[in-house]
Amino acid sequence: MSRTTVLRETSIEARGREDRRRFLRLAGAGTVVAALGGWYVLADDERSRAARRETLADGRPRLPPGQKLIDYLKPMGGRPGNPSKSDYRLRVHGAVDAPFELDFAELLALPQTERALDVHCVTGWSRLGASWQGVRIAELAERAKLRAKVRYVIFEAAHGYTANVRLDDALAPDSLIAHRFEGESLANKNGAPVRSLVPHLYFWKSAKWLEGLRFVEQDKPGYWETRGYHNRADPWLEQRYG
Numbered sequence: 388m389s390r391t392t393v394l395r396e397t398s399i400e401a402r403g404r405e406d407r408r409r410f411l412r413l414a415g416a417g418t419v420v421a422a423l424g425g426w427y428v429l430a431d432d433e434r435s436r437a438a439r440r441e442t443l444a445d446g447r448p449r450l451p452p453g454q455k456l457i458d459y460l461k462p463m464g465g466r467p468g469n470p471s472k473s474d475y476r477l478r479v480h481g482a483v484d485a486p487f488e489l490d491f492a493e494l495l496a497l498p499q500t501e502r503a504l505d506v507h508c509v510t511g512w513s514r515l516g517a518s519w520q521g522v523r524i525a526e527l528a529e530r531a532k533l534r535a536k537v538r539y540v541i542f543e544a545a546h547g548y549t550a551n552v553r554l555d556d557a558l559a560p561d562s563l564i565a566h567r568f569e570g571e572s573l574a575n576k577n578g579a580p581v582r583s584l585v586p587h588l589y590f591w592k593s594a595k596w597l598e599g600l601r602f603v604e605q606d607k608p609g610y611w612e613t614r615g616y617h618n619r620a621d622p623w624l625e626q627r628y629g
Contacts, residue, residue, distance in 0.1 A: 438450035447623050451625070458514075460514055460568065461512055465548070465596070466546045469596075470575040473491070476598070477489045477564070478543070479527050481541070481603050485531050491581070497527075500521060504584070509589040509590065517569055518570060520563075523560070524540070527564065534602075537603065538603070538605070539554055539603050539605070540552050543600070545596035548596075550612075556588060556592075559585070565581065566580055566581050578594075578597065616628055
């Protein structure tokens with residue numbers, strides 16, 4: 388590698404670190420946030436203020452701090468996988484006694500859950516009360532027969548993308564392997580045909596174009612976590628950057 392290339396890559400890394408610092412400063416201000424790949428402004432309108440006055444069952448505000456409402460599901464990019472339902476396979480494996488694979492029809496044959504759920508992106512937008520349908524991750528974990536020392540789930544997506552989630556987060560009642568959004572099959576830009584959904588964590592944890600669930604005993608940070616984003620990603624604690 389030439390000295391010029393090394394200097395260029397060092398400069399890019401330095402700009403990335405500055406972008407992350409700027410992201411935290413502006414996100415704290417509550418109006419301007421850094422998107423993954425750009426900057427944009429979100430207005431603190433009356434709907435956002437009203438949602439912030441609502442409370443969840445545990446007393447937390449329904450809208451986490453630093454978030455503003457939008458009316459659609461922002462796709463947030465990523466390298467798309469194969470959207471074909473006929474080609475789809477989901478691998479459930481790792482520290483389990485009964486690994487298995489499912490095609491799309493077999494996934495649909497499992498007990499289905501449909502819930503109105505809120506999702507919150509690290510870049511500052513939230514989509515509240517949208518209808519999601521899929522299979523609870525807990526259902527797949529039970530079938531796989533997890534070993535006693537399993538503590539994490541690694542969501543394995545197209546092109547080697549991964550996101551790590553604590554086992555208790557993955558097995559929460561609203562955590563799904565989702566294939567429908569607002570009554571329709573997932574759009575390709577939103578992860579078709581199947582994505583993970585862990586709505587109580589920042590949305591990057593809900594990996595699109597999902598190909599596998601790997602249950603592991605030790606944590607293995609994923610794509611964004613190894614690039615400085617928070618390992619847990621709790622929106623109410625604003626765990627954006629680690």
